[in-house]
Amino acid sequence: MATGKIPHATAKRLPIYYRYLNILADEGVERISSRDFAERINIDATTIRRDFAYFGQLGTRGFGYNVQSLLRFFRKALYQDHLTHVALIGVGNLGRALLKYNFQQTNNIRISAAFDTDPAITGTIQNGVPVYSMTDLEQQIKDQQIKIAILATPVSAAQEITDALVEAGVEGLMNFSATRVNVPDTVDVKYIDLANELQSLIFFVANREERTN
């Protein structure tokens, strides 16, 4: 689908493009120039053209981009054309908030199995999602062919759980616990550290004047 290696920054922008293309389609917009698209999403037009170029010829010079065909393209590129099942490990404060969020409504993603060690919560159903004990982890992940997992446990358990997930066949991990984990090259880890993000936002706001971009 892509015509070469996609830079990380480009990959991060793809869901933004996809989200706004859906909005444009809902508004009945049939085609849009990179300049108008840039204004809508607040990313400069050169960046958009360069990002799209990684995927080949998506638009026509002087005509702009056809919203429906771009939407079809990104839906496929982001695997939004089929439902992705995700496992959640750790049903505490953060885990429960994630279970409450209906990913499926706007994205084709569903947390379909949750896991915890706390006997008060295992064996229950939270927001329509069964919570299994950790002893069921390997079997459930294999049976449900889950390839993506979210880690929302304390730091102390992160590596052990990661090893078990990898062993069970998980290939992508979204790690909310504030620690690095070791995985084989065949597994991708995304680290989400809200405190870091806030700190960097605070820094950017405080240094607005010196900023070049």
Ligand SMILES: NC(=O)c1ccc[n+]([C@@H]2O[C@H](COP(=O)([O-])OP(=O)(O)OC[C@H]3O[C@@H](n4cnc5c(N)ncnc54)[C@H](O)[C@@H]3O)[C@@H](O)[C@H]2O)c1
């Ligand atoms: N709460 C937040 O806003 C927030 C924000 C960003 C990051 N985090 C990080 O996310 C992680 C979870 O935070 P939280 O506030 O939900 O914590 P929490 O203590 O409320 O929940 C942690 C859950 O993990 C379970 N657990 C503990 N050990 C386990 C194991 N070995 N296997 C499976 N489950 C296990 C606990 O029973 C509990 O349900 C922490 O690492 C925290 O630093 C939390």
